[in-house]
Amino acid sequence: MGDMGRVPVGIVGASGYGGVQLVRLLKEHPGVELVYLGGESSAGKPFSDLYPHLGHQVDLTIEPIDLEQIAARCQVVFLSLPNGLAYKMAPTLLEKGCKVLDLSADYRFADIETYTAWYGGDRNDKAIAASAIYGLPELYRDRIASAQLVGCPGCYPTASLLALSPLLKQGLILPETAIIDAKSGTSGGGRQAKTHLLLAEADNSLGAYGVARHRHTPEIEQICSDLAGHEVTVQFTPHLIPMVRGILATVYATLRDPGLVREDLITIFNAFYRNAPWVKVLAGGVYPQTKWACGTNLCYIGVEVDPRTDRVIVMSVIDNLMKGQAGQAVQCMNLMSGWEETLGLPQMSFYP
Numbered sequence: 001m002g003d004m005g006r007v008p009v010g011i012v013g014a015s016g017y018g019g020v021q022l023v024r025l026l027k028e029h030p031g032v033e034l035v036y037l038g039g040e041s042s043a044g045k046p047f048s049d050l051y052p053h054l055g056h057q058v059d060l061t062i063e064p065i066d067l068e069q070i071a072a073r074c075q076v077v078f079l080s081l082p083n084g085l086a087y088k089m090a091p092t093l094l095e096k097g098c099k100v101l102d103l104s105a106d107y108r109f110a111d112i113e114t115y116t117a118w119y120g121g122d123r124n125d126k127a128i129a130a131s132a133i134y135g136l137p138e139l140y141r142d143r144i145a146s147a148q149l150v151g152c153p154g155c156y157p158t159a160s161l162l163a164l165s166p167l168l169k170q171g172l173i174l175p176e177t178a179i180i181d182a183k184s185g186t187s188g189g190g191r192q193a194k195t196h197l198l199l200a201e202a203d204n205s206l207g208a209y210g211v212a213r214h215r216h217t218p219e220i221e222q223i224c225s226d227l228a229g230h231e232v233t234v235q236f237t238p239h240l241i242p243m244v245r246g247i248l249a250t251v252y253a254t255l256r257d258p259g260l261v262r263e264d265l266i267t268i269f270n271a272f273y274r275n276a277p278w279v280k281v282l283a284g285g286v287y288p289q290t291k292w293a294c295g296t297n298l299c300y301i302g303v304e305v306d307p308r309t310d311r312v313i314v315m316s317v318i319d320n321l322m323k324g325q326a327g328q329a330v331q332c333m334n335l336m337s338g339w340e341e342t343l344g345l346p347q348m349s350f351y352p
């Protein structure tokens, strides 16, 4: 145990966008003590050199990644790294008894072959991957609570699956008709320099990318299939929009029963999420704005039916760095630690 009975936690990849959000959340979390920050090119730098505005709160230096050392000092470790690194680190940390939350795609897939088909790599941690729990608490709360390893969902899958889950679980839609049209702010691409994310490239512009081949498609399909009880394929198209934080996923699907009206669906969504403190289903005719979720761990959902086309339209917004990444990981840590799901997580956006 760390200071005053708090659980000692560490972040590997603390210099990145996920890392700095985790620092912000964990420094203010009443159940933990942040004892270790790790990195690669940032190793040796005081965290306050990277993020001077947080220097008065965080007196830690980024350290090299030494797994034995990390395991000796931390009970819970967050891995916030590019894809393909966590599966080389998690086995040692788990063996030493740490709880591990991976923010990358490495432990999101039950089937390791699906991972390698989309992400590449040469993996020999099949049993460990099979033991990982998909970190979407609204669907897998009980399994997360007893997990040692959690593969936290991608940002687009979080927004998309929270929109689709009640519909699939209750068999309300024809699954193959599901179309996910999603938009993300540029922080979704991480902090490393990428030309298309420069202000001069991304500003005043809106476009699709990864059409019919984005890596989040198999992740969304895996969970949709689990909910539907049979294999499901979906159409997923992401877009980059000129803002920093936030995702809007607009999901369209054909209703099995064309007699259902908007209020029926809102009642069903509210029942599905009655024990989910981080999902807010909006009243009829209210559609969510990304800024409502900004800086919070919330997902806002709006539901509409078009009786002319017999389609349901669900709009789901999250902050990609919070419910889409660091916030959700902390939500999972709360469950794994037996704490309230809401502990230490912001509930109110700073926007008007």
Ligand SMILES: NC(=O)C1=CN([C@@H]2O[C@H](COP(=O)(O)OP(=O)(O)OC[C@H]3O[C@@H](n4cnc5c(N)ncnc54)[C@H](OP(=O)(O)O)[C@@H]3O)[C@@H](O)[C@H]2O)C=CC1
Pocket: 012, 013, 014, 015, 016, 017, 018, 019, 038, 039, 040, 041, 042, 043, 065, 080, 081, 082, 083, 085, 103, 104, 105, 153, 154, 155, 187, 188, 189, 190, 191, 192, 320, 321, 324, 325
């Ligand atoms: N951004 C988003 O909205 C979301 C991202 N994710 C996933 O979360 C993970 C982190 O993303 P994000 O925070 O955006 O990424 P960033 O690019 O902002 O940060 C990456 C971090 O990884 C570290 N790193 C890079 N290469 C290495 C290496 N070879 N060895 C050790 N550490 C390394 C960097 O450390 P250093 O600076 O020291 O080199 C940095 O701290 C990714 O897997 C991403 O796909 C998931 C959901 C949403």
Ligand SMILES: CC(=O)N[C@@H](CCC(=O)OP(=O)(O)O)C(=O)O
Pocket: 083, 103, 104, 105, 153, 154, 155, 156, 184, 185, 186, 187, 188, 189, 190, 215, 216, 238, 240
């Ligand atoms: C805007 C933007 O570039 N978004 C990223 C989302 C990254 C992410 O969260 O994906 P993983 O965690 O699954 O790697 C993308 O589309 O690749």
